[in-house]
Amino acid sequence: MTRLVPKTPNLIRMTVNQLLPEKYPTPDLFICDVADAVLKDIMPQMEHPFYALSKKPETNIRRYEHNGNWLEITPSVKGLATIYDKDVLIYAISQIMAKLNRGERVDRRIRINCHELLMFTNRGTSGKDYSALCEAVDRLAGTRISTNITAGDEEEYNNFGLIDQGSIRRKNGLNGRLLWLELTISDWVFDAIRNNAVLTLNRDYFRLRKPLERRIYEIARKHCGQQKQWPVSLELLHKKSGSQSPVKKFRLIIKNIVKHDHLPDYLIEYNEHTDQVTFKNRTQWWKDKKRPERRPFFRNADTHEKAKAIIPRGEDVYAWESDWVNYWIDTDCPPLKDPDAAFLGFCKGREAKKRQERLL
Numbered sequence: 001m002t003r004l005v006p007k008t009p010n011l012i013r014m015t016v017n018q019l020l021p022e023k024y025p026t027p028d029l030f031i032c033d034v035a036d037a038v039l040k041d042i043m044p045q046m047e048h049p050f051y052a053l054s055k056k057p058e059t060n061i062r063r064y065e066h067n068g069n070w071l072e073i074t075p076s077v078k079g080l081a082t083i084y085d086k087d088v089l090i091y092a093i094s095q096i097m098a099k100l101n102r103g104e105r106v107d108r109r110i111r112i113n114c115h116e117l118l119m120f121t122n123r124g125t126s127g128k129d130y131s132a133l134c135e136a137v138d139r140l141a142g143t144r145i146s147t148n149i150t151a152g153d154e155e156e157y158n159n160f161g162l163i164d165q166g167s168i169r170r171k172n173g174l175n176g177r178l179l180w181l182e183l184t185i186s187d188w189v190f191d192a193i194r195n196n197a198v199l200t201l202n203r204d205y206f207r208l209r210k211p212l213e214r215r216i217y218e219i220a221r222k223h224c225g226q227q228k229q230w231p232v233s234l235e236l237l238h239k240k241s242g243s244q245s246p247v248k249k250f251r252l253i254i255k256n257i258v259k260h261d262h263l264p265d266y267l268i269e270y271n272e273h274t275d276q277v278t279f280k281n282r283t284q285w286w287k288d289k290k291r292p293e294r295r296p297f298f299r300n301a302d303t304h305e306k307a308k309a310i311i312p313r314g315e316d317v318y319a320w321e322s323d324w325v326n327y328w329i330d331t332d333c334p335p336l337k338d339p340d341a342a343f344l345g346f347c348k349g350r351e352a353k354k355r356q357e358r359l360l
Helices: 009-018 086-101 114-120 127-142 187-194 203-207 211-223 234-241 247-260 303-308 317-330 339-359
Strands: 062-066 069-074 109-113 144-151 154-161 163-170 178-185 229-233 266-271 276-281
Touching (some): 211 229, 234 247, 303 339, 317 339
Antiparallel strands (some): 266 276
C-alpha cells in the first residue's frame, strides 16, 4: 500500500517520527468503524464523541444537545470506555464484516484470538498488554448511552450499550497468557453492521500516538470522506472531538498536527484569521484502492423487477444499484457468490432502515 504522506524528504522524516512504528507489517486490512453508525437517525453521524480521550478514568456523565435532541453517555465506576478500548470493537466488527463478505452466517457473539487482536491493532503482546484487554472489556460493557428521538409531539427514549457481555480465557490460570476473548456485541452495534453503516479506516490509524489525533482522523474520515475538502470552525471541531482541553490549548494541538502533517489520508490547514480548520484529501485514498475492471453483473434478467418490488415506489432502481456497487467497491470488492441475492439483500436492508425512519 502506498503510504499517504508528503513527498518532501524532510516532511517524510517528520511524519514517520510522529507515527508509532509499524510492529507487524501486513497487507492492507479492511477495518470497520462502528462509531459511524452512532445516532444515525438523530444527528449527523459522528456528531458527538462517545469515547474518552484520556487514559485516566473518566467517571463524569457527558451530555450533548442538538436541535431538541439530547444524548447522555454514562460510564461505570471503572470509567468511560476510551478510544483505545474502541480498538477491541473495531477488530470484532472487522471480523464480522469479513464473514459477511464471504457469505457466512454471523451473530452478535464472536470469539477473538487475543494475540491476533493485539497484532492487528499494532500493540505489544506482553503480559500488561493482555491484562489491558480485560480492563477494556470492563469499560466497554459498563458504558451506557441514552438519547431521545423527537417526532412531532412525540418523544422516544432509548438506552443501549456497546457490548452486552465479555469473557476471556487464560492459559494455566490467572498468571497465564490470554487465549481468546469472547464478546457479545449489543443489538445497536449489530444493527449498524446489518445496515451497512460502516467505514473503512486507514491502517495507520493504529499508529497515531495521541488519542486526540485518532479522534481528529475519525472526524475527517466521516465528514470529509471522498470530498476534496471539508471546512469547519475550530470551535465546532473542538465540540465534536470531545476534548476536555480548553479551546486555547486545543488550537495549539491542531497547529501542531498541521505542522507535522502526519494524519493519514488527510492534510489539515488552519486559518488564524477565520479560526477555521480545513481538511483536504491527500491523494484521494479511494482511488488507490484496487478497482474492478467491471461491476458485478446480474445473472437473472428479473433482478431489477424484484428490486423494484422492494424499494419505495417512485425511486430509481438503477440509482440503488449504483449505491450498492459503490458499497461493494468501498468494502474492497469481496467475491460475490450470488450478485443478484447480494443486491436484493442490500435493497431489503436499506428499505427496512428507511421504513424505520418513516415511523419515527
